[in-house]
Amino acid sequence: MDPGPTEDRLLYTSDYLRYGRQMILDGFGLEGQIKLQRSSAVVVGAGGLGCPALQYLAAAGVGHIGIIDHDKVELSNLQRQVLHSEQMIGKPKAYSAAEAIRRINSGIQVTTLTEMLSPSNALSLLQPYDVILDCTDNAPTRYLLSDTAVRLGKPLVSGAAQKYEGQLCIYNLGQNGPCYRCIFPKPPAPQAVGTCEETGILGAVTGIIGNMQALEAVKLITGLHDGNATLLLFSAISSPPFRSIKLRARQPTCPACGQQGPKPHIIEGTDYVTFCGGARPNWLEQGLI
Amino acid sequence: MDPGPTEDRLLYTSDYLRYGRQMILDGFGLEGQIKLQRSSAVVVGAGGLGCPALQYLAAAGVGHIGIIDHDKVELSNLQRQVLHSEQMIGKPKAYSAAEAIRRINSGIQVTTLTEMLSPSNALSLLQPYDVILDCTDNAPTRYLLSDTAVRLGKPLVSGAAQKYEGQLCIYNLGQNGPCYRCIFPKPPAPQAVGTCEETGILGAVTGIIGNMQALEAVKLITGLHDGNATLLLFSAISSPPFRSIKLRARQPTCPACGQQGPKPHIIEGTDYVTFCGGARPNWLEQGLI
Amino acid sequence: MSTITVKVEFGGGLELLFGNKRVHSISLPSFVPADNTIAPSSPPNSETPLLAESDDPPLPANGPIPDPMKGLGEMKAKPLDVQYLMHYLRSRLLTERPELFMDGDTVRPGVLVLINDTDWELEGEGTYEISDGDEIVFISTLHGG
Amino acid sequence: MSTITVKVEFGGGLELLFGNKRVHSISLPSFVPADNTIAPSSPPNSETPLLAESDDPPLPANGPIPDPMKGLGEMKAKPLDVQYLMHYLRSRLLTERPELFMDGDTVRPGVLVLINDTDWELEGEGTYEISDGDEIVFISTLHGG
Numbered sequence: 030m031d032p033g034p035t036e037d038r039l040l041y042t043s044d045y046l047r048y049g050r051q052m053i054l055d056g057f058g059l060e061g062q063i064k065l066q067r068s069s070a071v072v073v074g075a076g077g078l079g080c081p082a083l084q085y086l087a088a089a090g091v092g093h094i095g096i097i098d099h100d101k102v103e104l105s106n107l108q109r110q111v112l113h114s115e116q117m118i119g120k121p122k123a124y125s126a127a128e129a130i131r132r133i134n135s136g137i138q139v140t141t142l143t144e145m146l147s148p149s150n151a152l153s154l155l156q157p158y159d160v161i162l163d164c165t166d167n168a169p170t171r172y173l174l175s176d177t178a179v180r181l182g183k184p185l186v187s188g189a190a191q192k193y194e195g196q197l198c199i200y201n202l203g204q205n206g207p208c209y210r211c212i213f214p215k216p217p218a219p220q221a222v223g224t225c226e227e228t229g230i231l232g233a234v235t236g237i238i239g240n241m242q243a244l245e246a247v248k249l250i251t252g253l254h255d256g257n258a259t260l261l262l263f264s265a266i267s268s269p270p271f272r273s274i275k276l277r278a279r280q281p282t283c284p285a286c287g288q289q290g291p292k293p294h295i296i297e298g299t300d301y302v303t304f305c306g307g308a309r310p311n312w313l314e315q316g317l318i
Numbered sequence: 319m320d321p322g323p324t325e326d327r328l329l330y331t332s333d334y335l336r337y338g339r340q341m342i343l344d345g346f347g348l349e350g351q352i353k354l355q356r357s358s359a360v361v362v363g364a365g366g367l368g369c370p371a372l373q374y375l376a377a378a379g380v381g382h383i384g385i386i387d388h389d390k391v392e393l394s395n396l397q398r399q400v401l402h403s404e405q406m407i408g409k410p411k412a413y414s415a416a417e418a419i420r421r422i423n424s425g426i427q428v429t430t431l432t433e434m435l436s437p438s439n440a441l442s443l444l445q446p447y448d449v450i451l452d453c454t455d456n457a458p459t460r461y462l463l464s465d466t467a468v469r470l471g472k473p474l475v476s477g478a479a480q481k482y483e484g485q486l487c488i489y490n491l492g493q494n495g496p497c498y499r500c501i502f503p504k505p506p507a508p509q510a511v512g513t514c515e516e517t518g519i520l521g522a523v524t525g526i527i528g529n530m531q532a533l534e535a536v537k538l539i540t541g542l543h544d545g546n547a548t549l550l551l552f553s554a555i556s557s558p559p560f561r562s563i564k565l566r567a568r569q570p571t572c573p574a575c576g577q578q579g580p581k582p583h584i585i586e587g588t589d590y591v592t593f594c595g596g597a598r599p600n601w602l603e604q605g606l607i
Numbered sequence: 608m609s610t611i612t613v614k615v616e617f618g619g620g621l622e623l624l625f626g627n628k629r630v631h632s633i634s635l636p637s638f639v640p641a642d643n644t645i646a647p648s649s650p651p652n653s654e655t656p657l658l659a660e661s662d663d664p665p666l667p668a669n670g671p672i673p674d675p676m677k678g679l680g681e682m683k684a685k686p687l688d689v690q691y692l693m694h695y696l697r698s699r700l701l702t703e704r705p706e707l708f709m710d711g712d713t714v715r716p717g718v719l720v721l722i723n724d725t726d727w728e729l730e731g732e733g734t735y736e737i738s739d740g741d742e743i744v745f746i747s748t749l750h751g752g
Numbered sequence: 753m754s755t756i757t758v759k760v761e762f763g764g765g766l767e768l769l770f771g772n773k774r775v776h777s778i779s780l781p782s783f784v785p786a787d788n789t790i791a792p793s794s795p796p797n798s799e800t801p802l803l804a805e806s807d808d809p810p811l812p813a814n815g816p817i818p819d820p821m822k823g824l825g826e827m828k829a830k831p832l833d834v835q836y837l838m839h840y841l842r843s844r845l846l847t848e849r850p851e852l853f854m855d856g857d858t859v860r861p862g863v864l865v866l867i868n869d870t871d872w873e874l875e876g877e878g879t880y881e882i883s884d885g886d887e888i889v890f891i892s893t894l895h896g897g
């Protein structure tokens with residue numbers, strides 16, 4: 030039996046054993062572990078990106094993890110969504126993922142939300158967390174998450190994957206990091222956007238990007254991040270597979286994060302699906318409108 | 319109930335649903351899925367690298383997966399070895415990992431081996447598999463695996479991780495790819511080598527490298543790999559984090575893979591621990607000698 | 608008239624508009640029409656140097672240094688820039704659905720342009736003057752997960 | 753005598769031998785002693801250009817072009833190469849346990865040298881002549897998992 034917290038009043042003796050391999054790292058230490066324990070992260074989307082991200086956040090000891098997903102596990106998910114299992118088909122992904130990460134680490138708090146993220150609930154649902162991970166699969170939610178992260182002043186660790194390719198970026202990082210709208214002020218037309226369902230996805234690609242999202246979140250929380258916003262591009266079938274891009278700073282004219290501050294009611298007043306060019310058949314199916 | 323294999327006599331109807339997202343990819347298709355189903359891969363080491371590698375091999379539908387590990391699950395593993403759970407502490411890692419990947423995909427065959435890999439059993443244990451994944455944590459086993467892969471004529475997808483860094487390479491790739499001995503003919507002195515136990519490891523780093531190992535194995539099996547042997551270097555706290563290195567070709571003078579063919583009895587006649595400078599305390603503990 | 612060779616790469620699905628080929632090596636003249644007019648060529652979609660082949664009258668053996676814009680009429684010239692490159696790619700290399708590459712004079716929403724691994728916004732966007740050996744990437748933002 | 757600046761990076765734990773600093777910018781003369789003798793300097797471990805500061809006698813105002821090796825005695829000169837760089841790093845930058853960096857005249861077993869992202873074996877190993885702006889990486893193979 031664990032005798033309880035030691036004199037630092039934070040970690041249990043067993044935690045030194047559990048987290049010892051990372052606590053002995055240069056620049057991490059007991060301090061880093063305590064930061065993780067006191068921190069919270071919310072993963073929006075428990076799919077191809079969210080599953081690996083959740084695994085490594087939980088294993089590293091992030092004290093409070095939120096999981097937001099309104100979908101249910103399907104057989105077609107299991108090719109890449111590695112926290113879910115055949116037995117969980119038909120169950121909400123948020124519950125399935127929560128159960129899986131609790132098996133890894135019972136010492137962390139896990140909150141599940143099966144509501145659909147919307148302009149009316151995004152601020153309140155995301156407010157309790159230090160870091161937001163965008164593991165979603167559609168453009169409207171990506172804009173909503175960016176606007177919400179800006180309003181709440183939180184970093185948004187954004188991952189995306191399609192076919193053989195992946196992209197990773199931290200938006201709204203520090204005082205000068207751009208938001209998603211700074212880079213992409215206008216959304217693409219719906220016909221320009223493919224989904225994993227339509228265009229396909231190699232499972233390990235989501236794994237690598239989701240894993241990188243957990244890593245970036247851990248770096249942000251522990252202070253290991255250098256504070257520069259870069260875009261990481263990955264292509265599983267190109268050589269070299271990775272490319273790091275220097276990004277523009279926050280744009281003064283950005284309606285979300287620019288110098289004039291966010292436009293009033295930019296979140297509550299935006300119909301993100303319409304903003305992104307209207308409904309697509311699969312968004313309908315997914316209940317996004 | 320699944321009506322059974324369709325006219326291609328290989329995939330079940332449910333397999334089209336399960337693997338559809340990758341089967342619609344350019345260059346993958348039904349053919350790629352059938353190649354995966356008919357293929358086999360063995361993961362040596364079900365630890366920080368082996369866990370993510372196994373997840374994505376199983377999810378992708380590699381028909382037969384072998385897991386070789388003689389260790390038991392410990393609490394200190396759970397910070398990064400994401401297939402294991404608190405309930406499995408004390409159980410053999412190979413069993414724990416097998417149970418976890420069977421939950422993801424009951425349609426694949428999983429073979430577990432809790433024997434310690436040694437010069438006397440390596441050839442027979444690894445012979446049944448098409449691809450070998452080196453997910454081990456020590457120099458002697460890395461040399462043994464390389465010599466064995468050369469003798470068996472199989473590609474060796476090798477990952478390594480320590481502290482904030484990772485390395486990935488496919489040894490013995492095709493007709494010209496170097497083996498591990500081509501690059502590192504002499505083993506480092508034991509005092510130059512750290513272990514995860516001594517030097518620490520950030521969990522997500524093993525995740526990213528292990529994930530890349532699964533990806534490379536899938537590319538090899540499906541024919542998506544370009545056939546060039548490159549070394550991928552990763553540093554979680556450097557910018558840029560990834561670097562791709564062009565490697566030398568197979569060395570004519572290599573005692574394992576050189577033009578004269580392997581030295582007689584190079585495997586059976588080598589005491590790999592002695593070759594790597596003798597026993598280290600932790601190798602003793604791990605039963606490697 | 609000197610020639611500039613630029614490596615062009617497409618990603619995020621844009622390669623599908625360009626014959627499903629990700630990496631292209633393009634040679635273009637160092638001075639081009641300021642209004643981005645692309646001279647016709649045959650065969651179309653070739654990746655051989657443009658050099659205004661079909662339009663240039665034979666040069667006099669002796670005489671003043673020829674105007675690099677000669678044969679392109681009364682148009683103004685400018686150094687080769689990213690905007691010209693985009694028009695060139697659309698006219699010569701694009702094989703389908705041009706609206707998924709450009710929107711008016713710039714890339715369509717959702718496409719990011721990278722100049723030597725730097726966001727083009729930091730390099731002057733379309734006005735960036737291309738040097739020999741530059742690498743320009745056009746990448747579509749991904750939404751999947 | 754011209755100076756060559758080279759970016760040196762350590763990884764895989766080797767950075768611990770060099771003050772736990774991964775990236776170094778080193779300036780060295782373009783011609784160096786063929787026997788890899790490293791001239792003493794003060795302060796040691798500085799990253800300022802070597803330029804044989806302490807040994808060079810003052811040059812005559814008029815006269816023949818000075819021998820770049822002048823002041824280094826009767827030794828033969830060679831263009832700056834990776835082997836000299838290794839000796840320089842060991843003598844000037846290394847802060848502890850030299851046996852974990854070099855073994856005789858080359859790197860210790862388990863260390864890989866990369867020249868501009870290419871295995872040094874393809875570039876002539878120690879005999880590779882360094883150009884200004886080259887990037888040389890010394891990386892230790894990892895064994896953990």
Ligand SMILES: [Zn+2]
Pocket residue numbers: 207208209210211212279280283284285286287
């Ligand atoms: Zn903005």
Ligand SMILES: [Zn+2]
Pocket residue numbers: 496497498499500501568569572573574575576
């Ligand atoms: Zn060899």
